[in-house]
Amino acid sequence: MQEDLLDILCCPLDKHDLELEATERDEEEILTGTLTCTECGEAYPIEDGIPNLLPPDMREESPA
């Protein structure tokens, strides 16, 4: 995802702003990282350049 996508993204649960923590970037975009809701604290992963904004109850079950 490109960083300016952050301007329009919000938490799917409470619609508050998200804070970006990028762990891997290339010239154009963020490849891996986390988007965290500034209100409820829910974290949404960015994987292979695609942010996963699925609410937690719809994500695949994975070992915590």
Added chain:
Amino acid sequence: MLGARKPGSVKGQEWYQADDVAQEYDEKRFSKGGRLIDRREKEAVLDALGPVEDKKVLEIACGTGRFTAMLAERGADIVGLDISGPMLQQGRQRAQSAGVADSLEYMRGDAGRLPFPDDHFDVVFAMRFFHLADTPEEFLAEMCRVSNDQIFFDTFNRYSTRSLYNWALPMGSRLYSGEEVDALLDATGLELVSAEHDWIFPYGLYREIPNRVASTLRWLDDGIRTLPFGDRLASVSYWNARL
């Protein structure tokens, strides 16, 4: 696996998220007679949306991105949302090779709980989505929430050839009558701008037959629809609405 079905669930959630399904999806759906369907659907989207340059567009259930890439090429500022990571990866690769990745973003998300503020987009559309939706009103309302103007979607029709084979499909589709769509529009405060009704013969048939036969069938399809009440037999409707 997903847990118990939540409100606002969508049929085929697991199926659409499988890697092998994503890889074969375009090949299976849009080769042979499926090409005619692809072309018609793209035309329906372009007709309804009009010039898209600098418009903010959201597509719900964008799959592998055949519409998002097309609209990005035409200058739209577009976001494609889907539940399936593998499908979106295909879309991402397509966008990168088409050189439109700059104005196109993909993300995973739930159509019932969109990660956008109210009224953000000029157009929100969903193709081949509502037949999978268990709670269409909830999804349509959420699309309306994030749009400031236009909503576009298609439905498979209840009183049509679709109902002849719908029961045999692995997931079955939700079919809609005109009255049901009217009620949905009413409930969400949408005003119908235009509707097109097409495909006397259902998609499933076109997909199974070679190009030449499909063209002949399509010709027959066009002919029947010009007859009185021909529209009423159509298996697909495209609905263009405004807030």
